Amino acid sequence: MTSSEQQRYDIIIVGAGMVGTALACKLAQQNPALQIAVVEAQSFKPGYSESAFDPRVVALTLASQHLLDDIGVWPAIVATRICPYTRMHVWDGTGTGSIDFDCREISEPALGHIVENSIIVEALLDKLDTYNNVELLCPAVVSALNSPEVGGLTAIILEDGSTLRAPLLVATDGANSPVRSMANLNTREWDYGHTAIVATVTTELSHEYMARQRFTENGPLAFLPLQGETEAAATHCCSIVWSVKTARAKQLLVLDDDRFMATLAAEFEYKLGQVTGISERYSFPLRQRHCKDYFKPGIVVAGDAAHTIHPLAGQGVNLGLQDVQALAEEIHRAQQRQIPLSDLSILQRYQRRRKGPNLAMMAVMEGFKQLFDQDALPLRWLRNEGMKQVDRAGVFKSRIIREAMGL
């Protein structure tokens, strides 16, 4: 497309992260007549590396796996590199409470899978390539937005001056969503006061396909199992997500690798022995955000553009993929009834389906964070007793596991 050209689509998706690309695949699969544009600011392909893990990983629930399978990309993801986790151990580092989850309690082969973000996006982009009705514009940055009157077309202007129009624009452009700001869709947000440090480590002991998380006085520390390429490394690689108070994170980030690895192993109570190797470290300031309204005429938000939550329960993209499922179903339903894509009822129904579950998950994460932030003895007793009670709770525990897996 040349500068100042104008293009008309049925749906424009801004942001080709995991959520935007999954939505584009799902919509293209549902209806080959739908003309879809996907606009992405960064150059692709992200490209995963055989010799090194992507430091960004996600714990995908079974519900997310089912969606990716339905889109037709799960086999490619499995063939590239994933790691199942069959058990989970969560404990209070300042007390005696702990909870263990085991996939056998709910008769599933795994509780979920740890997958590198770049592998998921790459599989989805490869799939997108197979659809004639999707155009990927990348790198292309949205610089302005013209909201329509009800029933009209939304227009976005790209940095090269070209204009795209569609009756529906979906913003999946991430936590700092420029489209959300341009559309004046307001958020309720606050700083968690935490920064997440992520890295890939090797450990002395085998992870045994168990995801582990210790709640420390500074915040939660998770070791997520990765599938190493060589026999020796097979079960000795983990992705760490260490969420700590920001002042502490600054101190940790300047340590040299040896000091950092020693501090990390001690903070994890040597559950996996010594930490024997580490990749480059990355840090992410953590902020909770939630859009007050998920839409206005012609524009709707999904994924991190609609909500961002603390990574302590690894639910962010899982919620985003549930947004994809709901929005795609509502669009499909409308098309079957010949309801125009600009009709607000589509977006109202989507918001009704997603706002409650997203808010509920955010409230649970906030509750966890607050509970574990407190040092007062009664609260420490409460959380330790609570963990022990849940651990013994039989059917109730199985329900919690199924809920966390999105089943």
Ligand SMILES: Cc1cc2nc3c(=O)[nH]c(=O)nc-3n(C[C@H](O)[C@H](O)[C@H](O)COP(=O)(O)OP(=O)(O)OC[C@H]3O[C@@H](n4cnc5c(N)ncnc54)[C@H](O)[C@@H]3O)c2cc1C
């Ligand atoms: C440390 C950490 C650990 C996490 N662990 C987990 C986990 O275990 N499980 C889980 O479910 N979630 C986890 N999450 C959350 C998860 O990473 C996010 O929910 C997910 O990446 C959001 O995907 P998205 O597609 O909505 O947004 P993004 O991945 O942010 O994608 C947005 C895309 O939009 C593009 N874009 C931005 N602006 C523009 C523009 N103006 N024009 C065009 N394109 C634009 C960007 O380049 C980007 O490609 C974690 C998050 C963090 C920080």
